[in-house]
Amino acid sequence: MYKMNRKLLNRVLMPFCAAVLLMLCAQGAELRAQSNQELREEFHHTYPLTSTGRVSLENINGSVSISVWDRDEVRVDAIKRAYRQERLNEAHIEINADADSVHIKTEYPDEDFNFYGGSDSRRYENPAIVEYQLTVPRRSRIDSVELINGALTIDGVQGDVRASSINGGxxxxxxxxxxxxxTINGGLTATFDPLSDETRTITLSSVNGGVTIIVPSNANATVKASTxxxxxxNDFGLPVRHGEYVGHSLLGQLxxxxxxxxxxxxxxxxxxxxHAQDGHPLSQATNLLPAQTGGENSEDAESIAQDVAREVDEEMARVKVKVKPRVVVQGDTEEQRAARREQIERERERVRERAERQSERAREQRERQLEQQRAxxxxxxxxxxxxxxxxxxxxxxxxxxQREAQQRQREEIARQREIQRETLxxxxEEIARHREEIARAVREAALAGVRVNTVGDTRRVERETRxxxxxxxxxxxxxxxxxxxTVTGWDQQNISVTAVKRASTDEQLQGIKWRAEQRGSEIAIVADFDNAYARRIGSMNLINASTNLEISVPRNTTLHLNSRDGRVHVEGVSGSLDLRTGDGSIDVRDGHGQLIVNTGDGRVRIVNFDGDVDARTGDGGITLLGRFASLKAWTGDGSISLALPQGTNAVLETNSESVADEGLNAVQESSAGRVKRWRVGSGGRVFTLHTGDGRIVFRRAEDFADTVQ
Structure with missing residues (x-):
């Protein structure tokens, strides 16, 4: 419940009444004055200032306008106006300037001013009016602008701004x-378009005048307002809380x-x-006002008044040391002055009585409410x-x-980039492998004194099937x-083996020896080369031959595959699978069981495999997609991409400096140096992902499946 005491009212209303009296008397003086020609004097100077330098100004009587330009200097344009040359001369513009700051102040010989109304002769005694137009560097800081009587306009300043006016908008x-x-007596309007997302505070306050702020339609900000x-x-649909007697408040997020x-x-x-008429969609507004409880509105309203009263006191304290306005209106009779004093006193008394009645009614009603609320x-x-x-x-x-929508957009961009990087x-790798084969053939032919056509295919090829x-x-x-x-699973209870032999000469083709032996349900396939058919250069055996094995097996088969440098590909086979190669790549698709893969420096790709997986490569990348019972993935410097289906519960252990979650929504649980643990779902099994300097990426299987077809 709102409680307004006499001390608080006096603090807010006394400066207000004094200011109103000053304005009324000044207006009366102007109405009684007759039109006479004013004297004018202009002041134009420019001062160097760093782009982020400080500017301050003190002016007692006259408007101020501040604009910006892209120069490292401050231009001061001022116009002094008065009815007497003596008054014009006594108003001095003092400027203290260096490379980092410019301070401007209007000085008068006597700060105990007399503002005269009535006859023309008395008006000549009024002090000079000084109006300023400042042009400052765009990123400069306005440390302080303090006006007593005059309007203030500021446009385009990108540095910090602090400014106030006692009587003026x-x-x-x-x-x-x-x-x-x-401002104390005047309206305040501020337009922020655009409004950057940089961390900063904007405070606008007034005692007797409206406050208007205009922001972009799609602004991101936290807003607190109180009267x-x-x-x-507001244009954003935020609710406004009304006090029981006085006071309004708003708190929300744009x-x-x-x-x-x-x-x-x-x-x-x-x-x-x-909001500005900029054509942008309106930002979503979120109410942040706390739940309303008894007495809360009253405390808020009193706090509002105290805060604003404190700011009024601060502003008045700053200007009291600079000027002591005193209004003398000539031509009035003693009876008229006494009548005005009596009228002002009656108005003050009415304000006090009204506030006391409101306070008393509020106290009585609060007591009744407390009795009803205790139970x-x-x-x-x-x-x-x-x-x-x-x-x-x-x-x-x-x-x-909102964050998820933005995150999904970022993830999609990152996913497309990852696909492009993986494809590249x-x-x-394919280009390097092809170049290596060509280089090897060229080296062998050069040693043998034979010219090799690296464009056409001069190799011999034979196929045998069992x-x-x-x-x-x-x-x-x-x-x-x-x-x-290459091993492919099929729905037949037999095994087909095709050996594709390739060699650069007929003699080396004869040196390829392969065999396939059966012992019950065990099939052993070996392709080797007889060094007797190799080309010898000194003590070296030069071999330009290879054997590709194409094998079809029942879908449930135990495999042990080993290639010295070639590629290993297994598709549609389930069981215990042990796959190894020297430097070639390893691909496994559509299976389940226990899988061990090991390659020197080739890439590893495991797609749609369910079960236990242990994958290792020297420096190649690893791609994993499946429902894993256990998982260990190790690479020297390659990247690791892990995609898990919805509903997976596991703990992911990583040791990479660069870990990206692109849709899996893993929660980091612990961190010890490079080693981090991430919970997926409710946690459980520990999947180990280790890389030396590579990147680790988490994804959802539903989002990633189409990129690994």
Whole structure:
């Protein structure tokens, strides 16, 4: 409940009444004055200043306008106006300038001013008016602008701004840094378009005048607004809390919030929060006001008044040491002056009585409410806590949805980049492998004194096929001295083996020896080369031959495959699989069971495999997609990409400096140096992913499956 005491009212209203009296008398003097020609004097100077230097100004009587340019200097344009040359001469413009700061001040010989109205002759005694137009570097800081009587306009300053006016409106446009603007008697309007997401605070306050702020339609900011005797309106649909007797408050988030904090305060004026007519979609607004409890509104309203009163006191204290305004209106009779004093006193008394009545009614009603609420307070607290929790959850859900949408967009971009990198890497590997084969053939031919055509294919090729009937779960071992091994699962209970022999000469083709032997359900396949057919250069045997093994087996088969340098490919086979190659790549698809793969420097790709996996490579990349019972993946400097299906519960242990979660939503549980642990789902089995200097990426299988076809 709102409590307004006499001391607080006096602190807010006394400066207001004094300012109103000053303005009324000044206006009366102007109406009684007759039009006479003013004297003018102009001042134009430019001062060097660093691009982020500081600018300050003190002016007692006259408007100030500040704009920006892209020069490292400050231009000061001023116009002095008065009715007497003596008054014009006594107003001095003092400027203290160096490379880092420029301070401008209007000095008068006597700061105990007399502002005269009435006859023309008395008006000549008024002090000079000084109006300023400043042009400053765009990124400079406005340390302080302090005006007594005059309007203030600031446009385009990107550094911090602090400015105030006692009697005059304030207009601000396109400010970029920390902003603090205040006025006592006058309106305040500030436009922030654009509004960057950099962390900063914007504070706008007024005692007797409206406050209006205009932000982009798609702004990201946190806004807090509060008034004592004035309404609050906004274009974003945020709710406004009304006090029981006085006071209004608003607290909300626009868009994602970001780092911008906006605070708006007013005592006897309204606050308006508007969006620019920029055609952008309107930011989503989130109410952050806490759940309402008894007495909370009153405490907020009193706090508002105290805050604004404190700011008024600070502003008045700063200007009291600079000027002591005193108004003398000539031509009035003693009776008229006495009548005005009596009228002012009556107005003050009415204000005091009205405030005391409101305070007394509020106190009595509060006492009645407390009597009614004591019996229900515990139950209400529980309901309020539950409501606060629901609101917090709803707000968190909204924020998470916004973040997820942004994250999905970033993940899609990263995924496309990863696909491009993987495709480029595979292409480079194939090109390097092809170049190595050509270089090897050229070296052998050069040693033999033979010219080799590296464009056309001069190799000899022979194919041989054998078949074996088997029963149960067969065991197949295959080994080749050089060449690829391809194994495909089928729905037949026999094994087909095709050996594709290639050599550069007929003699070396004869040196290729291969055999396939059966012992029950065990098939042993070996392709070797007889060095007697090798070309000898000195003590070296030069071999330009290879054997590719193409094997079809029942879908449930135990495999042991070994190629010295060729590629190993297994598809559609389940069981115990042991696959090894010197430097070739290893591909496994569509199977389940126990899988061990090992390659010197080739890449490893395991897709749609369910069961236990142990994958190792020297420096190649590893791609993993499946439902794994256990998983160990090791590479020297290659990257590791892991895709798990929805519903997986596991713990991922990584040792890479670069770990990216692109949709799996893993939660980091612990960290010890490079080693980190991430929980997927409810956790459980530990999957180990280790790489020397490579990158580790987590993905959902549903998002990643189409990239590994």
């Amino acid at each position: 304030v207009q601000a446009h396109r400010l970029g840094g920390e902003v603090r603007l205040s 004592v005797h004035g309404g609050i309106t 868009g994602t919030g970001g780092g911008v904090r906006i605070r708006l305060e007013d005592v006897n004026g309204g606050i308006s929060i508007r 229900q307070i515990e139950r209400q607290r529980e309901l309020q806590r539950a409501q606060v929790e629901r609101q917090r959850e709803q707000q968190q859900t909204q924020l998470e949805q 890497r595979q292409t480079q 078949s074996f009937a088997v029963s149960g779960t067969p065991r197949v071992s295959a080994e080749t001295f050089d060449g690829s091994i």
